[in-house]
Amino acid sequence: MSISKFNAEGYYDPTPYEALLRIEREARKAPYRPMVFICSPYAGDIERNIRKAQGYCRFAVSRNCIPIAPHLLFPQFMDDDDEQMRNLGLYFGMVLMSKCSEVWVFGRKITKGMSIEIEKAKQRSIPIRYFNERCEEVQCK
Numbered sequence: 001m002s003i004s005k006f007n008a009e010g011y012y013d014p015t016p017y018e019a020l021l022r023i024e025r026e027a028r029k030a031p032y033r034p035m036v037f038i039c040s041p042y043a044g045d046i047e048r049n050i051r052k053a054q055g056y057c058r059f060a061v062s063r064n065c066i067p068i069a070p071h072l073l074f075p076q077f078m079d080d081d082d083e084q085m086r087n088l089g090l091y092f093g094m095v096l097m098s099k100c101s102e103v104w105v106f107g108r109k110i111t112k113g114m115s116i117e118i119e120k121a122k123q124r125s126i127p128i129r130y131f132n133e134r135c136e137e138v139q140c141k
Contacts, residue, residue, distance in 0.1 A: 003017055003024065005017045034065055034100075034102070035067075035099055035101060036065045036067055036068065036100055036102045036103070037068050037093075037096065037097045037102070037121070037126075038057055038068065038071075038072075038104055038106070039106065040053045040069075040071070040105070040107055040114070041107060041109055042071040042075070044111075052106070052107075052133065054072065056069070056104070056106045057069050059135040071113070074089040090113060094117070097120060097126065101127070102127045103118070103126050103127070103129070104128075104129050104130075105118060105129070105130045106133065106135070107131075107132070107133050128140070
């Protein structure tokens with residue numbers, strides 16, 4: 001990134017230059033944080049499943065990852081009970097999954113939506129890791 005010492009009018013302006021330079025230096029020091037796709041139940045006890053998914057996201061952050069949990073985002077403005085919107089939300093999730101380095105599957109119960117996500121990850125050869133509800137990694141069945 002090229003930072004200019006001059007403002008838009010062409011005048012020497014060291015204050016923003018120094019501030020932007022400091023931000024750029026700090027960004028370079030930041031550790032690499034891969035994006036991981038969080039795959040966990042949404043349907044059923046929605047309130048409980050949302051709280052659990054939030055916890056799984058906190059777990060991912062504690063492991064220096066950036067969690068991507070579409071089932072926490074899209075139901076905020078899309079109706080999961082509307083089949084067309086649900087399919088669109090699943091599609092959006094698949095697009096986000098393609099940007100992730102791994103898929104993390106949480107819990108013993110695999111819902112229909114989760115199975116679709118897991119199958120897509122396999123098709124794309126995205127590594128899949130399985131965790132129990134206590135965020136302990138387990139072997140795939």
